[in-house]
Amino acid sequence: MGKQAMEIFDDMLKAGVKPDYISYVAVLSSCSHSGLVQEGKSYFDMMKRIHNISPGLEHYSCMVDLLGRAGLLSEAKNLIDEMPMEPTAEVWGALLSACKIHGNNELAEFAAKHLFELDSPDSGSYMLMAKIYADAGKSDDSAQVRKLMRDKGIKKNPGYSWMEVDNKVHVFKADDVSHPQVLAIRKKLDELMEKIALLGYVRTESPRSEIHHSEKLAVAFGIMSLPTWMPVHIMKNLRICSDCHTVIKLISSVTGREFVIRDAVRFHHFKGGSCSCGDYW
Structure with a gap:
């Protein structure tokens, strides 16, 4: 609730409370x-100029993320260069994610190089x-990055989602077949996919496992298991994918x-x- 947070912050200033x-x-x-x-630039300036607060890593990370998401990659890079402390993995990661969104592969390589050096x-x-x-x-370069992961002993975190129904926690993984109702869940998901196809949904070219991502399975299970008036609450350990x-x-x-999903980044409240x-997360 970005705009509401800003309103409260501004009310605080008007009341004379120093942030x-x-x-x-x-x-x-x-x-x-959001x-x-x-607005972010204004607050960042106000923090330093009016309230005499020196920006820390958290503030710089927020600003790099803000500028990067908006496509202002050069500004984000310049801000990193101006930081009075060494950028952390969070800062470089924010820039890398923005480069992926906006297709700047050259700057992505630069950010990734610094990220990998931080181990x-x-x-x-x-x-x-x-x-x-x-x-x-660049399949060779992609393979080289994966090899670097193996050499460093870094393993990909598997994505999984979980929810509680009747005081029992149900855990789902992509393409997992361990749930006792997996066949019914997949059938329900297929029915839902057919319905949204009528609205114009077309699956992007991607691995077939995307069809059975953990949050999709959890959504289908929630619809099957909970009364229609009850919102479906789901937790996920990774960032929800765009599909x-x-x-x-x-x-x-x-x-x-209604669906409320808490992923690794934020809450998503789906309704209507x-x-x-x-669509900005």
């Missing part, structure tokens, strides 16, 4: 997740760079159901064919 280090982390993060570039154990950055290379037709995000928006439209994130 502190953490207050600015909150409002800059809100701007980042795509409010000019971060997070597999996400390696997988992201491998995909960037693969999408660019699943689109599919769940459409499912919320054709079924009239739209998401609370505004």
Whole structure:
């Protein structure tokens, strides 16, 4: 709720309450997740110029993420160059993710180089760079990144989702067949996919496992298992992918159901064919 967070922050200023280090982390993060570039720049300047707070790593990370998401990659890179401290994996990771979104492979390589030098154990950055290379037709470079992961003993984090039904936690993994109701769940998911196809949904070219990503399986199970008036609450350990995000928006439209999914980045509230994130996450 980026705009609401900004309103509260502004009300705080009007009331004469001085924001502190953490207050600015909150409002800059809100701007980042809502795509409010000019507002974020204004708060970043206000923090230094009016409230005499020196930006920390969290503030710089928010600003790099904000500028990068908006496609202002040169500004994001310049801000990193101006940082008075060494950029962390979070900062370089924000730039790398933005490069993937906006197709700047050259800057992506630059960000990835710095990320890999930090020896971060997070597999996400390696997988992201491998995909960037693969999408660019550089299969050898993609394979080299995966080899680097193996050499460093870094393993890809498997994606999984979980939800609670009748005081029992149900866990789902992509293409997993261990759930006792897996056949019924997949049948339900296939029915839902047929319905959203009538709305114009076309699956992008990708591995077939994307059809049975964990959050899609959880959504189908939630529809089967919970009363129609009850929102379906799901947790996921990784960032929800764009295809699943689109599919769940459409499912919320054709079924009239509400879904609340907490992924590794934020909450998503799907209702009536739209998401609370505004497709910006």
